[in-house]
Amino acid sequence: MVSAVFHSPLEPTPAPSQDAMKNAAISAQPASAASQKHLKTAAAPTPRAARDWAALSRSFWQNVLPPLCGLGLLVGLWALVSASTKQSIPGPYETWLQALEVFSNPFYSNGPNDQGVGWNVLASLQRVAIGFGLAAVVGIPAGFVIGRFAFLSRMFNPLISLLRPVSPLAWLPIGLLVFKGANPAAIWTIFICSIWPMIINTAVGVQRVPQDYMNVARVLNLSEWKIATKILFPAVLPYMLTGVRLAVGTAWLVIVAAEMLTGGVGIGFWVWDEWNNLNVKNIIIAIFVIGIVGLVLEFALIKLATAFTFEEVKS
């Protein structure tokens, strides 16, 4: 089950076809040994069926086998490390059993310090959504004006260059000081780390709107509003969505660290809490959960971006 989510978004091929291939491969796999015999005994396999079979086996070799090998390598190394540390790092099998237990009841709540993994993930996602949403509300319009007006671009570029490399966690104390609370401070950290990619990508997108489109606007003498809605916004959308994707990725990275520091409910806090309980199995489970949620976010945003990317005019 883990493998299904684990490797599919990494592949460049669209998901549905891949899933179909996987299903096909899964059903084909047990049959592969028997298939040779089956093909021979079959009365007369039509050329078409043979071709289908060849395509199926090729897609198995190209699309299914390599990710499975990768996953196998990971699990193998993990088991090796676990065995060589005499189980102080739990092995895959024990972790799997623990995961089954954890996921059998993800939404329990025994007070603020003992909640199911589902609640923890949702709490983290909520913080990311709020912090990221605020960053989008500020960052995207800011990116538009910085991209459109050279003066503003020159005015803000040094500030952005100065502030962008700062680790978002360095902003956490400022957030705690200003907002006097752990939760708003965590949201503030997410805000500050996800605003930069959105500002920069939106501004670059606006600056790269093809001159041809702007010439059309000039020949038609379109109003600023029409230029913004009919030309700038659609042309910038792919850049903007790239910014959004980078921002969400960073935000998801940062929330875990921020929650470790601020406490409360959240996947990062859960990791830290389990460390204090010395429950390493749950930490490993948390690592997988964080990875899977990150992959799902990324994958969803890539799908969104391709839906809004159009063929460009070639000069």
Added chain:
Amino acid sequence: MNASTHASLSTKFIEVQGVEQTFKTAKGLFPALKDIHLTIAKGEFVALIGHSGCGKSTLLNLIAGLTTPTNGALLCANKEINGSGPERAVVFQNHSLLPWLTCFDNIYLAVERVFGAKESKAQLKARTDAALALVGLTHAGQKRPGEISGGMKQRVGIARALCMEPQVLLMDEPFGALDALTRAKLQDELLEIVARTHSTVVMVTHDVDEAVLLSDKIVMMTNGPAATIGEVLAVDLPRPRKRVELAEDPRYVHYRKAVIDFLYTRQAHVEKVA
């Protein structure tokens, strides 16, 4: 309006007076155009022809108002050309359709801009449909530019320009990127449309046959840098023109030879040392 201004308008609808265009480049100033004098009458079809890089498109952009000249002046209908506008519609070399809008919406954007203040939605839609029908693309209205062929895109670009009912139609190598058969078909369509609408057209082209077939006047430009008008050839062939009949017409052959002679004998292209 009295008779004399009428007369001057009909012979001097577009006036280019001593225009010079210099570009700033990394290697210093580049003189693209020098000393350009040209008048175009109302309803005239003018072709600008010359080798690559001789500033044909630069001149077209100046008439369009997309750029301003370094020196000299351009007039259209006795008014100085100051910025671009829908009265001088441009058909771009690479069609420049907005890829996120359907063909219908691409044209509608232009129709709405020009007629939106005076006409109802239904009238605007009717105008858009008429423009699509004019170039024979009624069936492709709801398709996006990415879903149609290059020739169809160029036709939508022409429809977008024509729907604005411009005083002047400016075309920058509109058929340059098309195959010979599609090009011939679109040239015939253009001849027909221009005959119907009596538009004033300025067209940049590389193609000698295209220039002779379509235009009333061929403006031949010398090689850059500092290109200027080398010769103006009046093409006195009766309209409607049929390409098959013209192919053997001695006058057609004569005009064709005159242009080829200018391009390949007198202005034989010397590769510039970069």
